[in-house]
Amino acid sequence: MKTKVAIIGAGISGASIARVLSRYENLEVHLIEKAPDVGWGVSKANTALIHGGYDDDPKKYPMRAKLCIRGNRLWHQWVKELEIPHVWNGALIVATKEEDFDELERLLERGRENGVPEMRIVDREELFHLEPNLTKEAIGALWVPIVGQIGPIPAVIAIVENAVANGVKTHLETEVTGIKVENGEVRGVETKDGFIEADVVINAAGLYADEIARMAGIDYFEIHPRKGEYFLFDDSIPGPRRVLFPTPTPISKGIVVTTEISGHLMIGPNAQDLPPEEKENLATTREGLEQVWEGAKKLWPQLPPRSKVIRTFAGLRPEPTGGDFIIKAEEEVWGFINVAGIRSPGLTSAPAIAYEVAEIIQRDLGIELVEKRKWNPYRKEITHFFMLSPAQINEVVKRDPAYGKVICRCNRVSEGDVLEAIERMKFIGIKTPSVDSVKFRTKATTGTCQGSFCRPRIIQLLAREYGVGPWEVTLKGKGSEVGIGDVKVLLRGEEA
Amino acid sequence: MNDLPMLNYDVVVIGGGPAGMAAAVRAKKLGLKVLLLDDNDYLGGILPQCIHPGFGLHYFKEELTGPEFAARFAKRLVELGVDYRTAARVLEIKNYSDLEKVVVFSSPSGAYQVWTRTIIYAAGARERHAFEIGIVGDRGAGIYTAGEAQTLMDIYGVMPGKEIVIVGSGDVGLIMARRFALEGAKVKAVIELMPYPGGLARNIMILRDFDIPLYLSHKVVEVRGKERVERVKIVKVDENLREIPGTEFWIEADTLIISAGLVPNVKLLTAIGVEIDPATGGPVVNDLFETSVPGIFAAGNSVIINDLVDYVAEQGELAAEGARLFIDKEGIPTRRWIKLEKGENVRLLVPHYLSGERDVWIYARVSKPMENVEVRFPEIGKKLRLPVVKPAEMLRVKLRREEIAKARDGITMEVVPL
Numbered sequence: 083m084k085t086k087v088a089i090i091g092a093g094i095s096g097a098s099i100a101r102v103l104s105r106y107e108n109l110e111v112h113l114i115e116k117a118p119d120v121g122w123g124v125s126k127a128n129t130a131l132i133h134g135g136y137d138d139d140p141k142k143y144p145m146r147a148k149l150c151i152r153g154n155r156l157w158h159q160w161v162k163e164l165e166i167p168h169v170w171n172g173a174l175i176v177a178t179k180e181e182d183f184d185e186l187e188r189l190l191e192r193g194r195e196n197g198v199p200e201m202r203i204v205d206r207e208e209l210f211h212l213e214p215n216l217t218k219e220a221i222g223a224l225w226v227p228i229v230g231q232i233g234p235i236p237a238v239i240a241i242v243e244n245a246v247a248n249g250v251k252t253h254l255e256t257e258v259t260g261i262k263v264e265n266g267e268v269r270g271v272e273t274k275d276g277f278i279e280a281d282v283v284i285n286a287a288g289l290y291a292d293e294i295a296r297m298a299g300i301d302y303f304e305i306h307p308r309k310g311e312y313f314l315f316d317d318s319i320p321g322p323r324r325v326l327f328p329t330p331t332p333i334s335k336g337i338v339v340t341t342e343i344s345g346h347l348m349i350g351p352n353a354q355d356l357p358p359e360e361k362e363n364l365a366t367t368r369e370g371l372e373q374v375w376e377g378a379k380k381l382w383p384q385l386p387p388r389s390k391v392i393r394t395f396a397g398l399r400p401e402p403t404g405g406d407f408i409i410k411a412e413e414e415v416w417g418f419i420n421v422a423g424i425r426s427p428g429l430t431s432a433p434a435i436a437y438e439v440a441e442i443i444q445r446d447l448g449i450e451l452v453e454k455r456k457w458n459p460y461r462k463e464i465t466h467f468f469m470l471s472p473a474q475i476n477e478v479v480k481r482d483p484a485y486g487k488v489i490c491r492c493n494r495v496s497e498g499d500v501l502e503a504i505e506r507m508k509f510i511g512i513k514t515p516s517v518d519s520v521k522f523r524t525k526a527t528t529g530t531c532q533g534s535f536c537r538p539r540i541i542q543l544l545a546r547e548y549g550v551g552p553w554e555v556t557l558k559g560k561g562s563e564v565g566i567g568d569v570k571v572l573l574r575g576e577e578a
Numbered sequence: 579m580n581d582l583p584m585l586n587y588d589v590v591v592i593g594g595g596p597a598g599m600a601a602a603v604r605a606k607k608l609g610l611k612v613l614l615l616d617d618n619d620y621l622g623g624i625l626p627q628c629i630h631p632g633f634g635l636h637y638f639k640e641e642l643t644g645p646e647f648a649a650r651f652a653k654r655l656v657e658l659g660v661d662y663r664t665a666a667r668v669l670e671i672k673n674y675s676d677l678e679k680v681v682v683f684s685s686p687s688g689a690y691q692v693w694t695r696t697i698i699y700a701a702g703a704r705e706r707h708a709f710e711i712g713i714v715g716d717r718g719a720g721i722y723t724a725g726e727a728q729t730l731m732d733i734y735g736v737m738p739g740k741e742i743v744i745v746g747s748g749d750v751g752l753i754m755a756r757r758f759a760l761e762g763a764k765v766k767a768v769i770e771l772m773p774y775p776g777g778l779a780r781n782i783m784i785l786r787d788f789d790i791p792l793y794l795s796h797k798v799v800e801v802r803g804k805e806r807v808e809r810v811k812i813v814k815v816d817e818n819l820r821e822i823p824g825t826e827f828w829i830e831a832d833t834l835i836i837s838a839g840l841v842p843n844v845k846l847l848t849a850i851g852v853e854i855d856p857a858t859g860g861p862v863v864n865d866l867f868e869t870s871v872p873g874i875f876a877a878g879n880s881v882i883i884n885d886l887v888d889y890v891a892e893q894g895e896l897a898a899e900g901a902r903l904f905i906d907k908e909g910i911p912t913r914r915w916i917k918l919e920k921g922e923n924v925r926l927l928v929p930h931y932l933s934g935e936r937d938v939w940i941y942a943r944v945s946k947p948m949e950n951v952e953v954r955f956p957e958i959g960k961k962l963r964l965p966v967v968k969p970a971e972m973l974r975v976k977l978r979r980e981e982i983a984k985a986r987d988g989i990t991m992e993v994v995p996l
Contacts, residue, residue, distance in 0.1 A: 318845075362804060366714040393709045395717070472582050472669070472682055472689035483686035488617055488667035491843075496684075530845075532707045534723040538730050553736045561805030562719035565736040566832075572740055572762030 084110040085449055088271045088280035090258050090294055092120040094234065095424050096286035097241040098436035103443075104248035106451040111250045112278055113242070114271060116257040118514040118559040119507070121238030121522070124288040125429065127312070127364070127397025129338050129351065130234050131325060132157050133427040134173060134226035136193030136201060137335065145407040149431035149438065151196050154228055156433035164240040165463035166232055167343050173229035173325035174204075174212060176381055178219045182329035186224040189330075193226070200227050213324050217383050229325055231343050234429055235522040242510050244461040248454075252511040253278065255559075258287070261298040261418070268298065268417035282447065284419045284439060289361040289400045291408075291422035298418045303408055305423060306358045307398040310351020311370040313378075314342070314393040316530050319386045321347030326381050335426070337377030344493075344525060347386070349378035351397065366394045392532055399425040407431070409438055411446040419443070464503060464523055467496035490536040492529020499524045500540055504547045515544040518558040537564075582682070585692045587613045587661075589901045590681045592668050592846070593700035595623020596887045597878025599651040600894030601698045601901075606658045608902040613692060614655070614662035615683055621655070621664065622648030623702055624725060625887070627732045630753055632780070636888035647887060671697065673850050676872045676909055696873045696901040699847060699861075700894060703840035703879040708801070711745070711838050715800040720807035724750045724837035728757065737761060739833030743810050744768045745798050748776035748970065749885065751837030752784045758835075759788040766829050768792045769812055771819060774947050776970050778885060797821070798834070807834050842880045850874075857926035858882045864931040865938045866900030867893055868910055875900050882928045882941055885972050889941065916985050921956075921992030923948065925969065932989065934982040942973045942991060950996045958984040967993055 087103055089096045092115035100113045117123065135151030161168040177183055186203055193201045204225045210216065212225065246252060253273070260272035261283060270279040287294040292305040315321070321341030328336035334353050342348045352373040356363055371394055379385055402408055402423020412418045419442055421435060428435075443449050465478060467488065478485040478498065485498030503523035504515075512519055517533075520526060520540050527533030527540070541564055545552040553565030567576065591602045594616030602614040620626060625633070628644025635641055638650065655662060666685040673679050681692040705723040720739050722730070724746075730736040740763045744751045747770040755765045768785065773795045775782050785792050793812065799821070800811035814825035842860040844852070853862040853870035860881040861869040868875050875897035878890040904910055915931040918940065927942035947968045954961050958981050967973060973993075982989065 318848075364804075365716045365802065368714055368799070371714065388712060389706075389710055391709055391712075392707075394714065467684075472684070472691070475684050475689040476582070479686065479688045486684050486686045486688055487665045488684060491617065491667070494667075494669070531704045532709060534705055534707060534726040537726060538734055541730075541736070542734060552730075552734050557719040557806075559805075563806075564719055565730065565738050566740060567737050569731050569735045569737045569761055571737050 084108055085282060086110045086112070086280045087282045087284065088112045088114055088278050089284045089286055090114050090271065091123070091286040091288055092238070092242060092252065092254070093123045093125040093286065093288050094121065094238050094429050094432040095421050095435050096284070097121070097238045097245065098432040099284055099286060099421065099439050100245040100250045101241045101248070102436035102440050104245045104250045105453055105457045107454045108452045111245070112253060112280065113245065113250055114253045114256050114258060114273065114278065116255065118255050118516060119512055119519045120242045120510065121235040122558070124398060124400055124424070125234050125238050127395050128234060128399070128429060129340070130231050130342055131338070131430065132230040132232060133430040134193065134198050134201070134229045135196050135427070135430070136189050136198045136226060137330065138196070138427070139192060140195060143406040145409055146427065146431070147196050149407065149434040150427045151198055152434035153427070153431035157230070157232065157430070160433055161232060163459045164244055164461045166237045166240045168230055168232040169343050170228070170230040171324055172225065172227040173327060174209065175224040175226070175327045175329060176216065176220050177222045177329050178217070178380070180221070183222065185329050189224055198226065198228065201225065213322055213326065215322065215382070215384065216326065217381055231325065231340065233343055239523060240461050240463070243506060244458070246510050247461065248457055254511050255513055258294060258297070261294070263298055263415050266414065266416055268415055282417045282419065282443065284421060286421040288424070289398060291400065291420065292358070295420055295422060298412070298415050300412050300415065300418070300420070303403040303422065304358055305400045305402055307356045307361050307363065308401045308425070309354045309356055309363065309370070309396055309398055311366050311374055311396045312348060312350030312394065313371065313374060313391055315347040315386055316390045316392050317345045319347050319390050322382065328377070328381055337374055339378050339382040344528070346392070349382070350374045352377065355401070361398065364396045364398065366396050370396070392530060401425050407435070409435060409442070411442050417447065464506060465499055466524070467499050468494040489539045490524070490526035490529065492531050493525045495524045495526040495536070497543065500526060500543050501547070504544065514556055514559055515548040515550065516556045516558050516562070517541065517544070517564070520544065582689055582691045585613065585690055587611050587692055587694045588905055589696045589698060590615065590692050590694045591698045591700060592681070593623065593702055593878070593880070594618065594621040594662065594664065595700060595702050595878065596625060596647070596651065596890045597880070597894040598623070598698070598700035599655055600891035601700060601877055601898045602660045602662070603651065603654050603658060604895040604898035605698070605901055606660045608898060610902060610905065612660050614660060615666040615668055615681070616662070616664050617667040619664055621652045621662065627728045629732050630757070633887050636886065637891055668846060671846050671850050673871055673874070679873060695905050696875065698894070698897045698901060699874060699876040699880055700878045701843040701846070701880045703842050703883060705840055706836070706838040708834070708836050711836070713798055713801055715802050716804055718803045718806040720803070720833045721801060722833070722835055724754045724835050727754060727835055731757065731761070740764060741766055741831040742833045742835060743798065743829055743831040744835045744837060746770065746776060746837035746839065747782070747792060748837055748839065749778055749781050751835065752777045752781040754835055754837065755790055756784045756788060759790070765790045766831055769796050769798050770794050771797050771815065773817070774968070778970060801834055807832050810834055840879060840883045842883070844880060847874070847876070855926070855930065857920070858928060860928070862930045863928055864910070864915060865929045865933055865936060866903065866910060867897040867929065868900050868904070872909055873904055882926065884941070885970070889972065889974065892939070916982060917988040919988050919990045921990040923993040924991050927991060932977070932982050934979060934985070937979050938977050938982065940975045940977060940991065942975070944969055944973065944993050948993065948995055951993050952996055954992050954994060955989050956992070957986070957989050958982065963996065
């Protein structure tokens with residue numbers, strides 16, 4: 083008899099849990115997600131950092147302090163097994179005033195307590211050796227070499243692909259409407275598409291984790307969104323080599339200046355607390371972006387002109403009551419595990435969260451986990467034309483001529499890359515074709531021109547491969563169709 | 579590189595739009611071995627999606643649509659036996675020496691290296707997008723650049739939406755306003771930042787013909803609508819283009835079209851160190867449209883944003899003549915280059931350097947509209963009167979060889995009121 087596990091939410095936490103649980107012979111794992119694709123909630127828009135684990139106070143936030151450093155270590159392994167784009171470039175927490183060193187000393191001390199290796203305070207001379215174009219106001223920094231960056235959505239995609247290959251079943255576009263509890267035990271998950279039976283329900287619903295918990299009768303915490311806004315610049319603009327933080331204040335880690343893994347200078351985030359009901363408010367604002375700009379300028383005075391901005395975006399962090407991650411089997415409802423309030427450093431902690439959950443299942447639910455004899459830890463990254471040498475291009479076109487045809491000019495994405503992305507979308511169960519699904523797998527549409535050349539071609543390929551009209555292809559799921567019908571639809575009087 | 583199939587040509591033309599096709603045709607007629615490369619599936623660049631008339635009045639002495647203009651050129655190209663490849667994307671240009679260059683490209687049949695003596699770069703331009711012009715808010719479906727909307731409608735047959743707001747009153751924006759109206763959509767407004775419209779006079783008529791409101795000195799600052807556009811926020815600006823508080827209003831629409839100007843595509847050129855003019859966004863060129871790297875010529879919208887396809891084709895042909903001369907003489911043999919400088923009310927101009935050995939068309943744009951002006955080149959004593967100049971309309975002025983010869987150092991072009 084297999085134990086049926088339902089994980090609600092295919093973000094970085096839910097996906098990581100699914101992967102770790104896919105290891106066990108006696109579990110049947112279902113991953114449930116209301117969006118059309120994985121990683122589109124909190125995981126989608128953030129600073130993409132694998133943090134060092136030095137800034138969470140173990141007395142105040144024991145879960146965060148424990149899981150961040152463990153997560154960092156696990157990511158070093160996971161990026162290799164799953165071929166996730168990453169860079170280990172280290173971070174500098176920069177002091178610009180003498181009194182900043184007091185805070186840096188505190189961070190250094192806490193980092194040692196949390197088990198962070200290789201941290202140290204560097205003087206001005208070494209600082210400028212590490213980062214030559216930093217503000218001249220800088221007088222020293224805390225140097226944390228283990229900090230890195232990954233592609234957060236590519237990471238979720240890689241993890242889910244691997245989990246599915248190991249037997250996890252996905253239910254995309256499946257919104258949870260209730261949790262069935264009988265005699266203090268969970269029985270399953272009610273969704274808009276029917277009932278999914280489960281002996282264990284894991285709530286990894288991000289911003290909605292409080293609502294899901296309430297469906298199971300658990301209401302001791304609330305999640306409110308904290309918005310952060312970002313700028314991304316054209317890849318012709320040089321950025322820093324390291325991740326740059328200002329010295330933190332009691333309220334905030336401050337605005338980061340970094341070169342994200344695709345080579346774009348990125349600045350952000352600010353922090354704006356929103357009421358709990360604004361969990362869908364992803365609009366950028368003039369004021370917020372202005373704050374980010376001013377904040378970033380303090381570390382990186384040579385910000386490019388605004389005409390070099392290629393994108394602005396906002397992300398929401400789920401802030402829980404109490405501030406620490408809530409990861410536990412709830413005693414009142416046997417089989418219900420909360421993985422809630424996974425705010426920063428949630429991306430970093432995700433693999434560690436997953437192992438924590440596996441432990442909870444064994445320890446607190448008393449389910450003995452039996453390892454599969456054959457479990458595949460590996461997943462191959464999609465072909466990226468931009469990484470191929472001309473000789474390698476000649477190898478891949480033998481497989482399929484589409485790999486030789488570039489359709490995204492700015493980021494050099496081939497038609498073959500796009501077709502492979504669509505194949506992989508279908509593999510993990512994506513039902514609604516969307517441009518964003520292709521974008522997050524290939525990087526098409528994210529370059530200098532922001533897709534004005536390649537988006538129509540991608541729409542055409544999606545329409546063909548999914549067998550729908552091009553106007554039915556969506557930007558990011560139902561309601562965001564790229565058109566209202568064929569070009570004569572209005573003249574025919576068929577109002578779309 | 580040694581293991582890549584190798585091709586040999588006198589000239590590689592990068593880009594199969596009007597500039598590239600005109601260059602290839604002329605180069606072939608001048609006896610050069612020509613290869614034209616384009617990354618689209620078809621020749622013509624953006625012309626096949628420009629289904630409105632207005633093309634070729636100067637060049638063919640009749641009014642054609644974009645596809646017709648493109649087809650005529652493509653026919654000439656094929657009849658002359660010019661080698662061309664579509665779905666072929668140039669990955670890299672290498673400049674080994676003045677007469678040895680390599681173009682690496684990828685195509686469905688694989689990657690190739692082309693050894694060539696000259697290159698004519700005619701890769702066109704891209705459109706500025708919503709993020710570049712500082713629009714904030716949501717990012718749902720229904721936000722398109724004008725060219726993208728045009729591709730969707732006229733190449734792929736997709737209707738983007740039914741209630742349209744257009745940012746920018748340049749030609750592209752106005753033509754798309756008409757295109758939407760003709761297909762039954764409601765164009766609710768054209769929003770123009772400047773106090774005057776940005777398009778050619780004949781295109782501004784579209785607004786009256788279709789009863790489309792034009793808001794001058796206004797800008798779109800925000801767009802809302804989570805899954806798709808629902809409304810856009812507009813604000814009035816003062817003479818310094820600063821927003822006037824309290825003048826904000828919303829227009830309900832499901833589609834926002836950005837037509838906020840074009841930027842030359844120059845990434846392949848900057849990668850090999852070609853000098854770029856910040857005013858045009860394109861390369862600095864001489865009177866044969868040769869860039870600062872000898873033997874690399876450029877033409878069309880990748881050099882300067884043109885209003886008329888005829889000028890684009892003209893520049894392509896000139897570049898081809900440059901390539902022929904370059905190959906014959908192993909370089910452009912010029913004793914001295916005279917710099918053409920921008921004077922009063924000249925925002926940008928090409929070419930930047932004149933040899934004085936041939937007649938030259940100067941292409942320029944003014945900074946602000948003026949009536950009753952004189953275009954002057956004081957160093958050579960040349961003047962001509964014009965009733966009106968507008969930033970939207972390119973000035974094209976001929977300087978004759980003898981006139982240029984009078985200059986000692988530089989020549990200034992200025993546009994001054996009479």
